[in-house]
Amino acid sequence: MTVPPRDDATLVVERLSVAFPGRGGDEVAVRDISFTLRPGRVVALVGESGSGKSVTARTLIGLAGPNARISASRLSLGGRDLLSLPPRAWRDLRGRDIGMVLQDALVALDPLRPVGHEIAEALAAHGWGTRDSRRRRVQDLLGQVGIPDPALRARQRSDELSGGLRQRALIASAIAMDPPLLIADEPTTALDPSVQAQILDLLATLRDRGTGLLIISHDLGFVARLADEIVVLRHGGVVEQGDTRRILAHPDHPYTRALLDAAPGRQPRRPAPPATGDRAPPLLTAHGLSITMRGPDHVDRRIVEDVGFALHPGRTLGLIGESGSGKTTTARMVMGFARPDSGDIAFLDAPWVTTGRHPVAERERRARRHAMAMIYQDPLGSFDPRWTVREILSDALTAGGQPGTTHDHAITALLERVRLPAALAGRLPRTLSGGQRQRVAIARAVAVRPAVIVCDEPVSALDVSVQAQVLGLLDELQRDLGVAYLFISHDLGVIRQMCDDVLVMRHGRIVEAGPAGEVLSAPRHPFTRTLVAAADHLSALPPSAPRIGAS
Amino acid sequence: MTSIPFAGRRPPALSWRLPIRHAGVALALLYLVLLTGAAIVPHAFTHADPLAIAPRDAFHPPGWQHPFGTDQSGRDILTRVIYGARQSLLLGGGAITLSLSIAIVLALVGGLGGPMAAQGVRWLLDVLFAFPTLVLALLFTATLGTGVGPLIVAVGVGSAAGYARMVFGQVLSVRRAGYVEAARALGHGPLRIIRRHILPNAFRPLVVTATMGVGQTIVWSAALSFLGLGAPPPAAEWGTMLSMGRDFVAEAWWMTLFPGLAIVLTMLSTTTAGRALQRRIEGRAA
Amino acid sequence: MTGPIVSPERPARGRICLLARRAALRVGGGVLVLFAAATLTFAALHLTPGDPVTAILGGPSADPTPETIAAARREYGLDRPLPVQYGLYIARLAQGNLGQSFSQHMPVLAVLRTQAPPTLELMLAALALAWILALASVLLTARRGPAGAVASVIETIGAGLPQFWLGILLLWALAFELRLFPPAGNAGPLSLVLPALSLAIPLGGFIAQVTRESFDLALDQPFILSARARGLGDRAVRLRHALRHALLPGISLSAWAIGALVGNAVPIETIFSRKGLGRELFLAVATHDMPLVTGIVLFIAVIYILAGLAADTLYVLVDPRMKAPRS
Numbered sequence A: 001m002t003v004p005p006r007d008d009a010t011l012v013v014e015r016l017s018v019a020f021p022g023r024g025g026d027e028v029a030v031r032d033i034s035f036t037l038r039p040g041r042v043v044a045l046v047g048e049s050g051s052g053k054s055v056t057a058r059t060l061i062g063l064a065g066p067n068a069r070i071s072a073s074r075l076s077l078g079g080r081d082l083l084s085l086p087p088r089a090w091r092d093l094r095g096r097d098i099g100m101v102l103q104d105a106l107v108a109l110d111p112l113r114p115v116g117h118e119i120a121e122a123l124a125a126h127g128w129g130t131r132d133s134r135r136r137r138v139q140d141l142l143g144q145v146g147i148p149d150p151a152l153r154a155r156q157r158s159d160e161l162s163g164g165l166r167q168r169a170l171i172a173s174a175i176a177m178d179p180p181l182l183i184a185d186e187p188t189t190a191l192d193p194s195v196q197a198q199i200l201d202l203l204a205t206l207r208d209r210g211t212g213l214l215i216i217s218h219d220l221g222f223v224a225r226l227a228d229e230i231v232v233l234r235h236g237g238v239v240e241q242g243d244t245r246r247i248l249a250h251p252d253h254p255y256t257r258a259l260l261d262a263a264p265g266r267q268p269r270r271p272a273p274p275a276t277g278d279r280a281p282p283l284l285t286a287h288g289l290s291i292t293m294r295g296p297d298h299v300d301r302r303i304v305e306d307v308g309f310a311l312h313p314g315r316t317l318g319l320i321g322e323s324g325s326g327k328t329t330t331a332r333m334v335m336g337f338a339r340p341d342s343g344d345i346a347f348l349d350a351p352w353v354t355t356g357r358h359p360v361a362e363r364e365r366r367a368r369r370h371a372m373a374m375i376y377q378d379p380l381g382s383f384d385p386r387w388t389v390r391e392i393l394s395d396a397l398t399a400g401g402q403p404g405t406t407h408d409h410a411i412t413a414l415l416e417r418v419r420l421p422a423a424l425a426g427r428l429p430r431t432l433s434g435g436q437r438q439r440v441a442i443a444r445a446v447a448v449r450p451a452v453i454v455c456d457e458p459v460s461a462l463d464v465s466v467q468a469q470v471l472g473l474l475d476e477l478q479r480d481l482g483v484a485y486l487f488i489s490h491d492l493g494v495i496r497q498m499c500d501d502v503l504v505m506r507h508g509r510i511v512e513a514g515p516a517g518e519v520l521s522a523p524r525h526p527f528t529r530t531l532v533a534a535a536d537h538l539s540a541l542p543p544s545a546p547r548i549g550a551s
Numbered sequence B: 001m002t003s004i005p006f007a008g009r010r011p012p013a014l015s016w017r018l019p020i021r022h023a024g025v026a027l028a029l030l031y032l033v034l035l036t037g038a039a040i041v042p043h044a045f046t047h048a049d050p051l052a053i054a055p056r057d058a059f060h061p062p063g064w065q066h067p068f069g070t071d072q073s074g075r076d077i078l079t080r081v082i083y084g085a086r087q088s089l090l091l092g093g094g095a096i097t098l099s100l101s102i103a104i105v106l107a108l109v110g111g112l113g114g115p116m117a118a119q120g121v122r123w124l125l126d127v128l129f130a131f132p133t134l135v136l137a138l139l140f141t142a143t144l145g146t147g148v149g150p151l152i153v154a155v156g157v158g159s160a161a162g163y164a165r166m167v168f169g170q171v172l173s174v175r176r177a178g179y180v181e182a183a184r185a186l187g188h189g190p191l192r193i194i195r196r197h198i199l200p201n202a203f204r205p206l207v208v209t210a211t212m213g214v215g216q217t218i219v220w221s222a223a224l225s226f227l228g229l230g231a232p233p234p235a236a237e238w239g240t241m242l243s244m245g246r247d248f249v250a251e252a253w254w255m256t257l258f259p260g261l262a263i264v265l266t267m268l269s270t271t272t273a274g275r276a277l278q279r280r281i282e283g284r285a286a
Numbered sequence C: 001m002t003g004p005i006v007s008p009e010r011p012a013r014g015r016i017c018l019l020a021r022r023a024a025l026r027v028g029g030g031v032l033v034l035f036a037a038a039t040l041t042f043a044a045l046h047l048t049p050g051d052p053v054t055a056i057l058g059g060p061s062a063d064p065t066p067e068t069i070a071a072a073r074r075e076y077g078l079d080r081p082l083p084v085q086y087g088l089y090i091a092r093l094a095q096g097n098l099g100q101s102f103s104q105h106m107p108v109l110a111v112l113r114t115q116a117p118p119t120l121e122l123m124l125a126a127l128a129l130a131w132i133l134a135l136a137s138v139l140l141t142a143r144r145g146p147a148g149a150v151a152s153v154i155e156t157i158g159a160g161l162p163q164f165w166l167g168i169l170l171l172w173a174l175a176f177e178l179r180l181f182p183p184a185g186n187a188g189p190l191s192l193v194l195p196a197l198s199l200a201i202p203l204g205g206f207i208a209q210v211t212r213e214s215f216d217l218a219l220d221q222p223f224i225l226s227a228r229a230r231g232l233g234d235r236a237v238r239l240r241h242a243l244r245h246a247l248l249p250g251i252s253l254s255a256w257a258i259g260a261l262v263g264n265a266v267p268i269e270t271i272f273s274r275k276g277l278g279r280e281l282f283l284a285v286a287t288h289d290m291p292l293v294t295g296i297v298l299f300i301a302v303i304y305i306l307a308g309l310a311a312d313t314l315y316v317l318v319d320p321r322m323k324a325p326r327s
Helices: A053-060 A087-093 A115-124 A131-144 A163-174 A193-208 A220-224 A244-249 A254-262 A327-334 A362-366 A389-399 A404-417 A422-426 A434-447 A464-481 A492-498 A516-521 A526-538 B017-040 B077-112 B114-129 B133-144 B148-158 B160-175 B178-185 B190-203 B206-226 B238-247 B254-282 C011-046 C052-056 C066-076 C082-094 C108-141 C146-160 C163-177 C190-219 C222-229 C234-271 C277-286 C290-318
Strands: A011-022 A025-037 A042-046 A069-071 A074-077 A098-101 A181-185 A212-217 A229-234 A237-243 A284-294 A300-311 A316-320 A342-347 A350-353 A372-375 A452-456 A484-489 A501-506 A509-515
Touching (some): A025 A042, A025 A053, A025 A229, A025 A237, A042 A053, A042 A220, A053 A212, A098 C222, A115 A163, A115 C222, A131 A163, A193 A212, A193 A526, A220 A244, A220 A254, A237 A244, A254 A464, A284 A327, A300 A327, A300 A342, A300 A501, A300 A509, A316 A327, A316 A492, A327 A452, A327 A484, A372 A434, A372 B178, A389 A404, A389 A434, A404 A422, A434 A464, A464 A484, A464 A492, A484 A492, A492 A516, A492 A526, A501 A516, A501 A526, A509 A516, A509 A526, B017 B077, B077 B148, B077 B160, B077 B206, B077 B238, B077 B254, B133 B148, B133 B206, B133 C234, B133 C290, B148 B160, B148 B206, B160 B206, B178 B190, B206 B238, B206 C234, B238 B254, C011 C082, C011 C290, C108 C146, C108 C234, C108 C290, C163 C190, C190 C234
Parallel strands (some): A042 A229, A316 A484, A316 A501, A452 A484
Antiparallel strands (some): A011 A025, A011 A069, A229 A237, A342 A350, A501 A509
16 A cells, blocks of 8 residues: 655645625635644644534535635645645545544444445545455454454444444544545534543544544534644634644633633532532432333333432532433433333422322323423424414413413513523524523523423533533522522533532433532542543643632 | 534525526416416406307317317317316315315324324324225215216325325324423423414424315316216316317327316426425525 | 444344334234225225116116016125125135126136236336436436426426326327327337336326435435545445435335326226226226225235335335334
8 A cells, every 4th residue: 555655745724715605695604714734733623613614624625515615825735736626636635635534423424334335435435455455454444443343343334333433433434545634523522421532542543643633623622632733713714823732821812711711621610509408308309210111123121220319499410421321311200201110209299200000190290390390402492483482481471370461571581581682582493593592491491480490401502602601591590599400411511510419320320429529529430430531531621720609 | 512514504595596496486376376267257368168169160270269279079278278277276175175184183183192093093094095096086986976076075085195194294293392392391281282382383384285285186186087087078177178188189189288288287386386385384485 | 312232243133023023014904904995995885876786787778677686686695784795795805705796797806817917017117117217317417506406397397297198198299190109008018118108207206306305315414425525426425325315215105106006007008098907997996896896906905015015125125224114
C-alpha cells in the first residue's frame, strides 16, 4: 500500500466563506474561516447549532451541496488547489486523503448492511486490493480501532453492535485508506459518557500515529482534551481562535467565556440543602417498583427492578444512568403512565400507584394530577401542533382549576415568570427556538401549581448556553415556588448542578443512592466511579469551586 | 444535543420550481371551478342538447363546430362532457362521503374502543383488503342493481377499506402523541382529550384525503359505468360515453379521448388541489 | 429507550424463527380472511333481488315452468332455510369443493383452471413492467434538478390514468393505427403487451411516487453522507445504499396492488377480449352465478394472502433488522 508522504498532507484554509442561495438573497453559512491542519495535529471547530461548523467540514471534502457558493483566498491540500478540483478528483480525495466520521454510527453507517461491507466499500471505492485482501484488511482495521472478535463483528449490522463498537466501526471505515487527515463531526455526541471517553482515547491514539484531526463539536470541554488549536464559531463567523491552553486560561471574547462558564461541569455545585428539608415528610415515596415490558421483537424484558426512593418538598432528586438503564420508564411509572408489575407509589399522603388486586384507578389519580407536572426532553412533541402558546397555557390553567376570566392575566404572568415576551402568546410552538419551547413547557408545568415536577432530560436537546439559562430558571422557580423536582439526566454536570440527592441506575436497578455531594465526589459503587471518571476525563475544564450562594 | 447535522441542509426550493407549482395549483383550481359550474348550470356553458341526435352529423371529427367531435348519432361530445360533470361530481362526492364515513366509524371504534376493538377492526380491514375495490363494487352492484344510488354505495363501500386503514392509523398515532400524554398529565379526562386533541388532529388531514378521494372515486365509478353498471348508453355520463366510444375506437378516437380526458383532468386537479391543501395544513408554505 | 443488543451468536436462526412465526400468523389470518370472504360473498348474493334459480335455468329469458323451478331448487338445496344453506356452503368449501357453476354448467374448479393462468400472466407482467418503469424513473431522475421535477409530474399523471381509458387509447394508437400489436386475444406474448401496459402505467406511477419519496428521504440520511465521504460516486450511492432503503413502501404497495390488479383486469380483459378471471367474474356477477362468483372471489383472496406472504418475506430480506410485522 502506498502511503502519501505525510508532510505533504497539510490542509490550508484561508478566508473560507460558504453561502447558500436563499429566498432573500444569499444566506452566509460560513464567513472568513482560516486555519491550517497538519498531520499529527488537532484543530477543533467549536460552536452551537447554526454556527457553521458542519458546513465547514462538508466543504472541506467537497460535499457542501450543489447550491453552495464557496470562496476562499486559499484552500489547498498538500499544495494542491481544492477550489478548482473537478468532481472526479474530489471523489478520489475523499476517504484517501481526508476521512470523515459523523455522529451516531447507528445512522451514519448504512443500517441495512454489515459493517464489514461498509468498511470494504471504502477500500473498493479507491480500487484497493482484491476481495480477499480487502476482507483481511477489514478485520485488521476493526482490530486497530479496538473491536474484539473482528471476524464476527464484520458480519453484523450497526444496530447489532453496542454504541461504542459501532462508533469504532464507523471510524474504521473512515480510516480504511489510512488518510493523513480525519474530520470528526460531533464524534461522540449522543453516546453515553463512558463510551465517549473510549472514543476520545481512540481519537488520541490516531493522532499519536500521525493523523491530523479536525474535530467539530459543541462541547468546548471535550475538544479541549484533544485540540492543539481551537476555533470558536458563532453564526458562521470566527469569534476567537488560538492555542487551546491560552483559550482555556484567558478567553478574550465574552462569547467564549460564556461558553466556558455554561459548560455544565463548570457550574457551581449546588449548595448543601437546608437541613429542614430532611425532616419534612416526603411528598412522594416509591417502593419496590418493577416493570416488565415487551420489546418490538415480542420478547419480554425486565426494564426496572425493585426501585424505591423518597422525594421531599423543595428538593431535587436526580436520576442518573446511561441510555436503557430504565430512567424514563421509572419516570413514567411515577407519572402513572406505565403500570408497574409490583411495588407502589404514595403521593401527598395517599396511594398514587398500587399493584395487586385493587390498583388505584386513573380516575382517582386525575383529581390529584395537577399536583404533579412533567417537562419532557422534546417539548415540541408535547404540544398540540394546532395550538398557540396562549391556548396551551390556558388549557393548563383550566386543568389547575383557574377560572377562564383570569387566564389572560395569568398567561402574561406565566410568560414573564419564564422570561418570555408576552408577544409570544400568539405564536405556534414550532415557530419558536428550542430554548423558548422548553420555557413554554416549564410555564405549562408551573401553571397548575404542582408540588412535584418530573423533568425528563429537560435540557439535553439544547445548546450549552441555552441549557445554562433553562437550568437557572428551574432553580429559580424551585426557590420561589418550593416545588420538588424528580430530575432525570444522563449528564453528570447537570445533575451535579441541580440535585440535592441522586439515584444511580444501571440495568433497571439502583446501584447507589445518597446526597449528591457525597455520591458524586466519593462514589462507592464501581459503576458510579466509572461514570464520574468518564465525565472528568471528557472535560479538560477544571470544575470550579462551589461559590457561596447561587449566581 | 441530539439534533443530527445531516447532509448539510436540503437544497432550498429552486427559483423555477415555485412559480410552476403555483401555476399548477391555479390551473387545478380553475378546472375544478369550471367543473362545478358545469355541474350546477350546464346550459350556461353550451346551448346544445346532450341527448338530441342528428344522424347527418355523425362521426364528425373535432373541428370548429364540434370542438370535441360528435358521436355515432351526431351528438356533440363537448356538450355531453359538460353535462356529464354533474353526474360525476355527484358520484364522486357521494362515494367519498360514504367511504370516509365508514372509515371514520371503523377508525373510532378501533382507535378508541380498547385493544379488543382495535384487533377486531384490524381483522375486518384485513378481510376487506382481500376484496379489491372493483371486485367489491361489482358484488354490490349485483346486490343493489344499477343506477346512481347503487353506484355510490358500491364505490363508497368498495374503497372504504383503504381510507379506513389510513384514518385508523392516524387515530392510533395521535393517541400515542406526546401532547395526549401531556394532557393526561394535566389531569384532563378522556372525553376532553378525545374532543380537544384526538379528533381534531386525527381528522384534520381528512380534508386532504377527501379532496383527493373525489377524483379517485370518480375514476372508480367511471370504471363501473364503463362496464355497463351505471346509466344506460345514451346518457351523458363519462364512463358510459367511454364504453360507447370503445365500440367505435377504430373510426372515432375522439369519442374515447375527450370524456377520458375529463376524468383524468378531474383526478389530477383534485390531487393537485389536495396536495396544496396538505402543504398549507402542514405549514410548509414553501 | 434502546433494547438490548441482539445476541450475535444466532442472528440467522432468530430471523428464521421470526419469519416462521410471521408466516404462521399470516396463514392463520389468511384462513380467517377466506372464511370471512366466503361469508361476505354468501351474504351479498343472498340479499340479491335476483333468484339464482333463474340463472341456473338459463337466465330471465328461459321462462321455466314452476315444476322445473321447484326441481332445480331442490337439486341445488335452495329450498332449505338460509342458515342451513350457509352451513352446507361453508362445509363444502372447507372440503375444497367449490361446486358447479350455474351458468357454465361445469365445476367451478375447472373454470378457474382455464381462466386463472391468463390473468396471473397478465398480473405478473403488469407488476414487473410497473416496477421497471418506476425504478427507471426514480433512479435516473431523483435529485437531478428539473429532470426530477418533470418525472415527478409524469408519475402523478401516470398514477391518475384510468386503466380502461388507457387501454382503449393504446388499442387505438398501437393496434389499429400503427398495427404494432394484436388488438385482442390471448395468443402469444405480443398480445400481452397492450393489456399489461394499460395496467402497468398507472401502477408504475403509484410505485414511483412512493419510491421517489422514500428515495429522497434516504438520500438525506447520514449514512449517505458517510458513503460519499468514503469516496463513493453518485451512482454507487444510489444503487448500493439509497435504493434498498427506498424499496419497502413500494413492496407494501405491490402486495396490495396484486389484488387490485385482478379487479382492474375486469375492464381490461373486456377491452382486449382476453380470457381471464376478471371478465369471468363480471359475467358471473351479471348472471348471479353464485358458486362461480364465490370461487373467483376466494381465489382472489388466496392471491392476496400469498402476495402478503411474499411481501413479508421480501421485507425481511430487504431490511434484515427485526421489524414489527407490517400492520
